[in-house]
Amino acid sequence: MRASQKDFENAMNQVKLLKKDPGNEVKLKLYALYKQATEGPCNMPKPGMLDFINKAKWDAWNAIGSLPKETARKNYVDLVSSLSPSSESSGRVDKEPGSESVVITSEDGITKIMLNRPAQKNAITIQMYQEILSALEATSKDDNSVITVLTGNGDYYSSGNDLTNFTNLPPGGIEEVAKTGSILLRDFVDCFIDFPKPLIAVVNGPAVGIAVTLLGLFDAVYASDRATFHTPFTQLGQTAEGCSSYTFPKIMGPAKAIEMLIFGKKLTAHEACAQGLVTEVFPDSTFQKEVWARLKAYAKLPPNAMRISKELIRHNEKEKLHAVNAEESTALQGRWLSEECMNAIINFLSRKSKL
């Protein structure tokens, strides 16, 4: 059966109302069929290799070859209807509760900042960096907030920087991404360095990259025995951040720090605890119960005494930490433009069909 122009237009509207992201592969198929249905075979010059998104779109469209416009229109309508059970097309586009990527809650003097992209292993997007930064700024000034906790929802604490942060190229290209990324990274880490109240990491599962390095700036790190700690910077053509080039050698000694930061050795929770990066490890079965009971008790301690003690312990290091952060952010800006880094990101994204 043919699909009419009206069917095609309805399908286009339905796509906008989908509640669930159909994933990159399907989105590329939809794009390609739409272009074929409206313009015919691919007629655009092939984008450059580093223009990830446009190249993926071009590849998808070009792959359809000379499929007739009429057939592309029908395939588009069929694909959309396969994605749209009747419940999907009710026209409601409300965000489901708890669908935010960072969930911030406050109870019993504890501000909890929870990374909430469990399907992506809590990989941190640009927007999430900004939201965490704003949450830390707000909670540092909130008199009702005594301690602040960072944790993850699902099986991971966080898989670190979302590697697709580097693929959405603005008009200034990859250079602009690297420059703005470096500024954001510096501001983000500065905020952890300056955070005035007790800052606790509740590491509910594996941690990768920046989710690990930042732990050196926390006041306590409680980990499930399922957690692992992995900084595969060299494998990604990148370098240490989160002040770890300074805090890790201080915490665990240069020999162990180098194994992690240069060679990418992954530590178990017990190993990280033995190295001094983790405060205490709990069995996963009782982790949440034990840790939150302890945190509730800590949040009842006199807040000003805790704040002043933290300042006494930390203030001598602050200037040094800001300088290290600036250096690391500048080094990474250069790394993000390197072939080593580009190739590593392309490899990851191709493995995951994100290109």
Ligand SMILES: CCCCC/C=C/CC(=O)SCCNC(=O)CCNC(=O)[C@H](O)C(C)(C)COP(=O)(O)OP(=O)(O)OC[C@H]1O[C@@H](n2cnc3c(N)ncnc32)[C@H](O)[C@@H]1OP(=O)(O)O
């Ligand atoms: C402002 C910029 C600041 C930049 C600061 C710089 C920081 C440096 C770093 O943080 S470096 C660390 C970067 N992270 C990684 O290299 C981890 C990459 N991910 C993995 O290696 C694996 O996904 C895993 C080991 C975390 C989990 O493997 P597993 O096989 O269990 O699961 P999947 O690979 O199938 O993952 C499920 C989906 O989640 C997506 N995903 C996971 N991590 C990331 C990530 N870091 N970036 C983007 N996407 C990620 C993965 O693609 C899967 O998605 P899909 O289901 O749509 O395929």
